[in-house]
Each structure stands twice: as structure tokens, then as C-alpha cells.
Amino acid sequence: MVIKWAPNAFIRLVLPLMAGILTYLYIGSQLPDFRLLLVGLVLLFLLVQFWAARRTSPGATDAAGLLAMLVLYAAGLTFTQQGTESRAPDHLYRFGNRVEFYRAVVDDYTVVRPATYATTVRVSAVRVAGQWGPARGGIRVSIPRDDSTAAPQYGDVWLVRGAPAPSKAPLNPGEFDYRRYLAYHQVYHQQFIHPDQYQRIAIAPPSQLRAMAMRAARVLDGVFRQYVHAKREYALASALVLGIKDEVDQETKQAYANTGTTHIMAVSGLQVGLLFGAVTWLLSLLPGRRERVFRLLTALLGLTVIWSYAFLTGLSASVLRAAVMFSFIIIARATGRQTSMYNLLAVAAFFLLCYDPYLLCDVGFQLSFLAVLSIVYLQPRIAGWFEPEEYFLDRQRPWQSKAVQKSWKWLGKGVNYIWQAMALSLAAQVATFPLGLFYFHQFPLSFLLSNLVAVPISSGAVYVGLLLLVLKGAVALVGLASPGIAQVLNYGPKGVAWLFERMVWAFNEYIFWIGRSMPGALVSGIHVTTPQVWLIGGVLLAVLVFIALKKLPWLAVACALLGLFAGSRVWAAHQLAPDEQLVIYSIPRRSVVGFWHGAAAEIVTVDSLPLSETERTYRIVPGIIQRDARRVMYRQGWQRSQVPTAVAEPGLTLVVWRGRPVAFINDRLSGATQPASGLTAIVLRRNARVQPTELAALFGTAAPIVFDSSCKSWYVLRQDSLLRAAGFQTHDVTLHGAFIVRAGQ
Known part of the structure; x- marks a missing residue:
């Protein structure tokens, strides 16, 4: 696995550029303006390069090379600094x-x-x-x-x-x-x-160009809306071909996420790659393809097709990334440059990051480049583990009939196709595995089975969908001259649309069937920190180097990194075990409190209404994943809760947490209310009609006042100033986030 730098020159350029970008992202706010320093470094590099060109010693060249890397590091930092809009004086x-x-x-x-x-x-x-x-x-x-x-x-x-x-x-x-x-x-x-x-x-x-592209995308979306009649199939068709996902329902999105096929719904490298493959195959059928002029013309045609598709899909960021990547591949082939795919990926990443350094933080950018990099390196190696065509050809015997011999041949081709698809899917998962855990907190074990059928069907559907758009465009042009003929020709788009809708339906049904048939195949609720992501990536890289070089020290490195990862998980669990928290959540128009003890929790909806799936998924579950919680109970109202409570009167409930009461007030207090001391907090709910003097007389001013999310903004604004004037500390969960009290505070 030795890197040959000559055909991979841009790898040496993009790495320091990325390092400079990362430096600014972590400590950029503490750094001065770097523009003058960058100019100085560039001038110094030119002088050193001029001096090194007159020397034959390798040291001079090495010095110029190291200085070039320093210039690129400073460039990455400076580009990111200047690309940060909040630094502008008129922001x-x-x-x-x-x-x-x-x-x-x-x-x-x-x-x-x-x-x-x-x-x-x-x-x-x-x-x-x-x-x-x-x-x-x-x-x-x-x-x-x-x-x-x-x-x-x-x-x-x-x-x-x-x-x-x-x-x-x-x-x-x-x-x-x-x-x-x-x-x-x-x-x-x-x-x-x-x-x-x-x-x-x-x-x-x-941008007038982008405005026209967006209008074009909406016009094409109208074609699918006209010809694809089922709502679910229309929504998926538009997402699959044009990247418009406005009509895709949450159930469908979740089904694709659970089976590891969400990438199919996002117009990106898959669709651009399919177009690139189709154009390449069609051009390979033409004679004279070895001639230089022919190569340049076909490259121009390929670029035109890819960028036309990018335009017709609204020039979205994901399509632009893929178009840039494939453009470099087309240009490299047309000019006959002998360069590696790794260098082409580095070239694309380099220019994209120079244009927008913050792309390095984009999840799609990270996953796209890692997946392609992993496919380029691993897919041929995984595919080489097994040669289906040779295996089944060896089953042929001279005495067998021609039909039997052909069946062995075609069986080998079919199994080889399946094996190649599995190798590609496995290769893509290897590099994206750590980021998938970090961003999505889950890993679908059914990804092989899902992609094995979903990718071919969806790929065919993309081709058919594009054919529908082309035919509709042709019919529309004919209609300008002869409406009668166009009406007859319209049966062509209708027939293609019927096939397109059936393919999308089959594709969708297959994904839902996988989800129903393998409900336990989704490993969810996984939380890994940023250092742990680097450790997992390091383990995978060390294992790959060990397999390539067959040297035991690399296996030792992998084992050491894996030990560090396991140790970090154990240490996090050790730190969490004694941790106890009271959490007043910020959920619009709701009153929700959580009692946490290590990896166990009791979530109580004080208003006695169950949490919706959206509220639980986006407000509560992230904290459960972060703490790696295993025992979480949801309670509707205090009556079903295991936390000791006492209803002092209709408007006041006292909850005992770690021996100290927490007061929940949702109405006017009566004069018969008994004073209480040592409160952890006083929670005001539903615009409770209480006066600061009344609260001070009953509970004192030591306990903080918490406005939960059921309080209206006008109420919080009015009461906050009054309570602060009376000596209370206040916290509005709607404005400042959840109120958290840890044991011992």
C-alpha cells in the first residue's frame, strides 16, 4: 500500500489545504487576519522555488516542497477565514x-x-x-x-x-x-x-442561471405530477430523478433510512454516475474512438450531458459535487493523461474546497468522497476474493449439451453480477461506517440485501424517468407545429410513464418489505464521539494497511486503537453511572420533565398527554442516545410516575427528587398553602397566576424560577422582570434551552 506520489500529486496538495481549514474551524476565532501572512509565504515560496531550480541537490527541492505545503496550509486557513461571513464589519x-x-x-x-x-x-x-x-x-x-x-x-x-x-x-x-x-x-x-x-x-x-435551473426543475416535476398518478410513487419519482423531496412522507423516509438506502432518494453521484456510464457506453459503440479529435468531441458531449442534467435538477449542491468529480474524469480521459482515480478525487476535492472551504463540514461531501475512495480501492479487491464466471465455466464438460453449457455460462455471469454489486456495497460501507454511526446513530445490517435489488431497480427507473422527460419534451416541440400529431404521439410518454410508475412502485414495495421482514436488522441508538470516530477510522485504516503489506506491526496498531476505543467507551460508562439529573425539557407547548440516573430515566409528561413521535424522536431520543440509556420509561402524569409526589392543592404539586422538593405550579395559589423550604426549583406552568411576593413568602428566593414550554412568551416577558426585581433567578426553557440540575448542585 505504498503511495506513488508522481501520479497522485494532488493528494499532497489537498491534505495541507484540509488541515488549514480544520485549524480555522477549531481555533479560528482566536487567530488574526492571515491574508498578509499568506502573501508573504507565497512570495517566499517563489523565491525558494527559483533558488531550488538552480540547484541539483535534493535538499533544495525538498525545502521548496515543504514550503509549498505550508503555503497551502495557510491558504486553507485564510480561505476559510475570508469565507466566514460573520467576520464582516457590516454583518x-x-x-x-x-x-x-x-x-x-x-x-x-x-x-x-x-x-x-x-x-x-x-x-x-x-x-x-x-x-x-x-x-x-x-x-x-x-x-x-x-x-x-x-x-x-x-x-x-x-x-x-x-x-x-x-x-x-x-x-x-x-x-x-x-x-x-x-x-x-x-x-x-x-x-x-x-x-x-x-x-x-x-x-x-x-443568479439568473440558478433561477432558470430551478424553474426548469419545477417544469420537469410537473411532468411527473401529470403522468405518475399515485401520490407515493410520484413523490419518490421526483426525488429519485430530480431530487425534489417535498412530497415524500415521513414513513417512506424512515423506511429508506432503516434499510440503508436513503442515498438513492438524494440526487447526487448515483444519478450522475448513471448518466456518465450511459454516455460512455453509447460512445464506445461508435467507430474511430481512438482518434484524438473523436476523444475531445465525446468528452465535450459527456460534459454537456452531465452539466445539462445538473442544470435541469436545479443546480443543487450534491449534483454539482458529482458533476465536478466526473468532469475531471472525462477531461483526464480525453486528454490522455495517465493519472489515478485517487488523484482525480484529490483534484475535485481541492478545487471544491478552494471554492467553498466549508464544504469540508458538509455530510454529503464527506460521505461522497469517502464512499468513492473506498469503492476505487476496495471494490476490485473484494471482488477478487471470488471469480464466479471462472468457477461456473469449470463446471462445463465436453459431453454436456450446448444448452447445459450455456446455462453454466449465463449462471456464472448472473452470479458475477450479484457478487460485483455486493462487493461495491461492502466497499462503500467500509469507509462510511464511522461517519454513519456519528451522524445517524444507527447501522442497517440489511444494507447488502436492500442495495442488491434497490440499486438496479432504481437505476433502471432513473433511465426510464429520464426517457419520459425526453419524450415529453419531443412531443411538446411537435405540438408547437402540429397539435393533432402531438396528441397521437403523447401515447409514447404515457406508456413510458406507466412502466416508470410500476418500477418505482416495485422499488418502494421492496424497501418496505425488507423493513417488515427484518425488523431487528437495524442497530440504532449508537452514540460515538468525534475522537471515537477517528479511532474507528484509524482501526479500519490500520487493518487495510496490514492486509496490503502483510506486516504484523500494523495489526498491532489496529489492536491498540481498538483497545483505546473500548477503553473510552468503558470510561464514559463509568463516568455516567453515578450521574443523576433533573431535566425540564424545552418542547413547544408541553410540560415534560426527566429524572435521570446513569443509563436509566423516567420521562414524565406533566400535562398527562403522550408525546408525539416527532417530539420523542427529535427532543428526547437524542439525549437517550448520548447517554447510551437502556431503561427509559415514559409516564403520562404524576399518577403513573414512580417519583414521590404530593398534590398540595389543585394548582401546586410537590415532587421529591433526591430528598429535595420541586414545586410545579400551574394555577393560582390559595392562602392555605403551607410554606416549604430547600426547594430545588419552582416550575411555572400554563401561565400560572402567581405574584413574586407570594412565591417569596412561601418558598423563599433561593430556588430558581423555571418557565416551562407551556408558558406563553408574553407571560414570560412580564413575569421575568417582576421576579428578578424580587430577587429570584429565572430560566426560560423556550429561550435558553432545557433546565438541568445535577445531583450535588
Whole structure:
């Protein structure tokens, strides 16, 4: 497994660039402006390179090479620094809540949710103290979805009243850090905008090309909507070919996630690769393909097809990544450059990261490149373990009939196809395994069986879906000249659409069947930390090096890393075992409290209503996964809870946690309420009608006041100032996240 640097020069370039990007992501806020330093390093490199070119000693060349790596490291750091929009002097952060109005343009796709539309707007100007001035910044906005509100369109220019709020940190333990996700996309604010808060004043798309691409994608989506009649099949067809997943229901998304086939629904490398393969195969049938001019013409055709598809799917980020990757492959083949796939991947990654350093944080970018890298290296090696065609050809005998001999031959080809597909799926899983655990907290053991059938069917469906779009386009063109002929020709698209819908139906049914037949094949609830991901990756890499070089020290390294990983898991469990927490959760319009002891928990819905699947999945389960909890009980109301409780009166419940009471108040207190001391917290629910003096007289001012999520914002705003003036400490879980008390505090 020795790396030959000559054909893989860009690997040496992309690694220091990535190191510089990572350095900024971890400690960038503490670093000064690096632009002058980068310029100085570039000038120094040019001088050293000029000097080294006049020397024959290897040391001079090595010095220039090391300096080049330092320049790329500084470039990665500087590019990321300059690409961080929040550093700009006119960023929204500098204005705080003083913004009265702002002007912004819709700069992203609109996500259609059951009750809202969500999109991203980019600010161009703000009004502060009656004066307009330039500003910049991204805001993730949501607006109500109803019959009177039109969906935001790319390029809509809005005038919005009010100041956006900085993006919220995760509100509950283990919850997805949406604030960090937005920051990686240069969005640092969020706002829920009511219909009377904004007005569309113009249409000015930031990119006319992208605007046309989005319109084209919607037109093609209309073709599927017209010809694919079943709602579920239409939703999946649009996601499969165009990447539009607005209509895919949650049950379908979960079924694909449980079987490891979610990647099929995202238009990315699979679809672009299928187009690349189809174009390559068709061009291979033409004569004269060895001539240089022919290679250049076919390369131009291949690039045209791939980038046309990227355009027709709305120029989404995932398709653009795949298009760039395959473009480098096409250009390398056309120019006859003898370069390796590893170098081509490094070239694509290098230019993409120079364009947007924050792509390194993108889950799709990481998984795409790791999967392709693993397939390129491992798939031929895994496939080489078994040669089905040779095996079955050896079964042929001279005395057998021709039919029997042909059956052996075709059986070998069929088994070889299956084995090649399994090898590809296994290879892709090896490199993406650690990241799959880290991001999705699960591993589908059924991935081989799922992908074995799902990928071929979905690939065929993509080809048929694209054929439907081409035929519909041809019929539409004929219809401009002769509507009558177009009406007859329309039976062609209808026939293809019928086949397309049947294929999508079969594909979908197979995925659901796998989920029903193998309910225990999904290993879920796995939590690994960032260092543990690196340890798992290190183990896999060391094992691969050992297999390639057959040297025992590498196996020892793998065992040592595996021991460190196991030790980290044991240490985390040891640290967690005595940990006890009281958690007042932040769940909109709900009153939920958790009593944690190590890996066991009791979750009580104080309002006696069960948690919905969405509330449990996104608010509670992440914390369960983070603590690797094994015994979690959900209780509806205090009556079913095992926690000692005492209802002092209809509006007051005292819960004893670790020998200290916690008061839950949801109504007016009567004069007969007995004073209590030593409280852990006082939780106000449902806009409880209490006065600060009343609370101070009964409980004192030592215990913090917690407003749970059932309290309205106007109530919290009014009571918070009064309670603080009376000497209380307050905590609003809606604004500041879950209230957590650890044993001993």
C-alpha cells in the first residue's frame, strides 16, 4: 500500500489545504487576519522555488516542497477565514436587535412543511434608527403555510419588519446542533415571519442561471405530477430523478433510512454516475474512438450531458459535487493523461474546497468522497476474493449439451453480477461506517440485501424517468407545429410513464418489505464521539494497511486503537453511572420533565398527554442516545410516575427528587398553602397566576424560577422582570434551552 506520489500529486496538495481549514474551524476565532501572512509565504515560496531550480541537490527541492505545503496550509486557513461571513464589519451581528426593517432576497429552495414554508434569505440593507445602510447576513426564515400565503420563490426581494434573532443553540441534551449547521452555510440568524411582517417588493435573483435551473426543475416535476398518478410513487419519482423531496412522507423516509438506502432518494453521484456510464457506453459503440479529435468531441458531449442534467435538477449542491468529480474524469480521459482515480478525487476535492472551504463540514461531501475512495480501492479487491464466471465455466464438460453449457455460462455471469454489486456495497460501507454511526446513530445490517435489488431497480427507473422527460419534451416541440400529431404521439410518454410508475412502485414495495421482514436488522441508538470516530477510522485504516503489506506491526496498531476505543467507551460508562439529573425539557407547548440516573430515566409528561413521535424522536431520543440509556420509561402524569409526589392543592404539586422538593405550579395559589423550604426549583406552568411576593413568602428566593414550554412568551416577558426585581433567578426553557440540575448542585 505504498503511495506513488508522481501520479497522485494532488493528494499532497489537498491534505495541507484540509488541515488549514480544520485549524480555522477549531481555533479560528482566536487567530488574526492571515491574508498578509499568506502573501508573504507565497512570495517566499517563489523565491525558494527559483533558488531550488538552480540547484541539483535534493535538499533544495525538498525545502521548496515543504514550503509549498505550508503555503497551502495557510491558504486553507485564510480561505476559510475570508469565507466566514460573520467576520464582516457590516454583518447582521453588529446591529443586534436595533434593526427596524431589513431588505433581503430569497436565496435558496423553499422547504414545504405541514404548517410552514422554510427558506433562506440574504440581507442587503437594514434600517437602524431611521437610517438605511448596507448589511449582509443569512437568515433562516419560516412563514405560515395557508391558502392566502404564496410559497417564497428564489429571487423574491422582501421588505421585512423587525429584527431577526441569532440562531438558537440546541435546546435539549444531545439535540442536533442546528445553529452550527446553519453557520457552516453562512447563516447565523433565524426568524418566524408573520404574513403582515413582510412584503415582496421586487424580483431580483442573485443568479439568473440558478433561477432558470430551478424553474426548469419545477417544469420537469410537473411532468411527473401529470403522468405518475399515485401520490407515493410520484413523490419518490421526483426525488429519485430530480431530487425534489417535498412530497415524500415521513414513513417512506424512515423506511429508506432503516434499510440503508436513503442515498438513492438524494440526487447526487448515483444519478450522475448513471448518466456518465450511459454516455460512455453509447460512445464506445461508435467507430474511430481512438482518434484524438473523436476523444475531445465525446468528452465535450459527456460534459454537456452531465452539466445539462445538473442544470435541469436545479443546480443543487450534491449534483454539482458529482458533476465536478466526473468532469475531471472525462477531461483526464480525453486528454490522455495517465493519472489515478485517487488523484482525480484529490483534484475535485481541492478545487471544491478552494471554492467553498466549508464544504469540508458538509455530510454529503464527506460521505461522497469517502464512499468513492473506498469503492476505487476496495471494490476490485473484494471482488477478487471470488471469480464466479471462472468457477461456473469449470463446471462445463465436453459431453454436456450446448444448452447445459450455456446455462453454466449465463449462471456464472448472473452470479458475477450479484457478487460485483455486493462487493461495491461492502466497499462503500467500509469507509462510511464511522461517519454513519456519528451522524445517524444507527447501522442497517440489511444494507447488502436492500442495495442488491434497490440499486438496479432504481437505476433502471432513473433511465426510464429520464426517457419520459425526453419524450415529453419531443412531443411538446411537435405540438408547437402540429397539435393533432402531438396528441397521437403523447401515447409514447404515457406508456413510458406507466412502466416508470410500476418500477418505482416495485422499488418502494421492496424497501418496505425488507423493513417488515427484518425488523431487528437495524442497530440504532449508537452514540460515538468525534475522537471515537477517528479511532474507528484509524482501526479500519490500520487493518487495510496490514492486509496490503502483510506486516504484523500494523495489526498491532489496529489492536491498540481498538483497545483505546473500548477503553473510552468503558470510561464514559463509568463516568455516567453515578450521574443523576433533573431535566425540564424545552418542547413547544408541553410540560415534560426527566429524572435521570446513569443509563436509566423516567420521562414524565406533566400535562398527562403522550408525546408525539416527532417530539420523542427529535427532543428526547437524542439525549437517550448520548447517554447510551437502556431503561427509559415514559409516564403520562404524576399518577403513573414512580417519583414521590404530593398534590398540595389543585394548582401546586410537590415532587421529591433526591430528598429535595420541586414545586410545579400551574394555577393560582390559595392562602392555605403551607410554606416549604430547600426547594430545588419552582416550575411555572400554563401561565400560572402567581405574584413574586407570594412565591417569596412561601418558598423563599433561593430556588430558581423555571418557565416551562407551556408558558406563553408574553407571560414570560412580564413575569421575568417582576421576579428578578424580587430577587429570584429565572430560566426560560423556550429561550435558553432545557433546565438541568445535577445531583450535588
